[in-house]
Amino acid sequence: MEARDTETFTAVYREDSVIVPVLRESNSLYQNGYGSLLGEGGVLTLTPCETLFLVERKKLIVVSEETRAAMDFNELFSRFTTSDRLIWTKYLVYRDLRIKGFVLRDGYGLGVDFLVYERGEFGRRPPKYLVHATWEGEPQKMSQFTEALNFAKEKEKSLKLAVIDRRGEVVYYSLQELDLKEGKEVDERKEQS
Numbered sequence: 001m002e003a004r005d006t007e008t009f010t011a012v013y014r015e016d017s018v019i020v021p022v023l024r025e026s027n028s029l030y031q032n033g034y035g036s037l038l039g040e041g042g043v044l045t046l047t048p049c050e051t052l053f054l055v056e057r058k059k060l061i062v063v064s065e066e067t068r069a070a071m072d073f074n075e076l077f078s079r080f081t082t083s084d085r086l087i088w089t090k091y092l093v094y095r096d097l098r099i100k101g102f103v104l105r106d107g108y109g110l111g112v113d114f115l116v117y118e119r120g121e122f123g124r125r126p127p128k129y130l131v132h133a134t135w136e137g138e139p140q141k142m143s144q145f146t147e148a149l150n151f152a153k154e155k156e157k158s159l160k161l162a163v164i165d166r167r168g169e170v171v172y173y174s175l176q177e178l179d180l181k182e183g184k185e186v187d188e189r190k191e192q193s
Contacts, residue, residue, distance in 0.1 A: 008058065011046060013076070014065040016083060018051045020044040029054075033103030033122045047106050048080040048087055049094035056095070086133075090114075093133040093162040096170040107131070111148030116160075130155070132175075133162045149175055 009025045011018045020026045020035065026044035029035055034054070035044040046054070054060035055073050062071045071079075080087045090113050097104055097114070103122035105115040107130065115127035130152045134140060145161075152159035152175075161173040 009054070009060050011051070011060055011062045012065050013062050013071055013079070016079070018046040018048075018062055018076075020046065031123075033117070048076075048084065049091050049104070049106075051076060052080070052087075052091050053095055053098055089133050089135060089164060092164050092168065093131065093170055096162075097131070104131075108151070110151045111144045112151060112159075113162075128158060129160050130157045131160045131162050131172075134164070136163050136165045145175060149177060153177070 007028075009020060009029060010022065011020045020029060021043060026035070026037070029046075030037060030044055034050050035046045037044055046060075051060065051062060052073060055062060055076060062076060063069065064071055077087065077091075084090070094104055094114065097116060101119045103117040105117075105127065107113045107115055111132050112130045113133045114131040116129040116131055118125070118128045121128070130148065132145070132148055149159055159175040161175050163171050163173065165171055
């Protein structure tokens with residue numbers, strides 16, 4: 001369940017991170033699937049995608065600790081881009097899935113940008129999907145997909161490829177192992193029988 005539309009939270013931009021210092025606001029955001037309570041003594045820390053999404057939706061005001069001035073979407077985006085050149089790609093996928101009702105967490109690397117919880121499952125079950133985000137036509141190394149697919153298989157998750165097309169729309173594809181010798185999908189359940 002999303003925070004009430006009229007409620008706006010305040011966060012502080014500090015040394016390349018965004019924290020929510022007020023406990024009540026931290027708890028409300030965390031229960032809605034935002035942020036991490038690790039580090040900073042239990043203070044909620046938001047990821048760049050979470051921050052951009054909440055600012056765009058007018059649910060979060062971010063204040064610079066240094067200048068005490070509010071930071072807009074473009075200023076935050078510019079700062080986040082310095083540490084992650086792919087932030088726009090990730091953000092478009094994050095926003096698309098969040099609007100569709102999914103809760104996302106940052107991925108583990110290894111070609112996995114996000115861990116995605118099925119609708120209504122956050123806090124109850126582990127994430128169901130692993131998502132790799134890319135642009136249509138962007139060259140990708142096959143080894144990156146193989147690594148992500150092996151990781152998904154190891155974690156017993158479905159791997160989705162989120163491709164942003166030329167119109168900016170996100171299209172999702174399922175990635176599965178394929179036995180090219182036989183020309184069919186490898187079904188592990190049959191192999192184990």
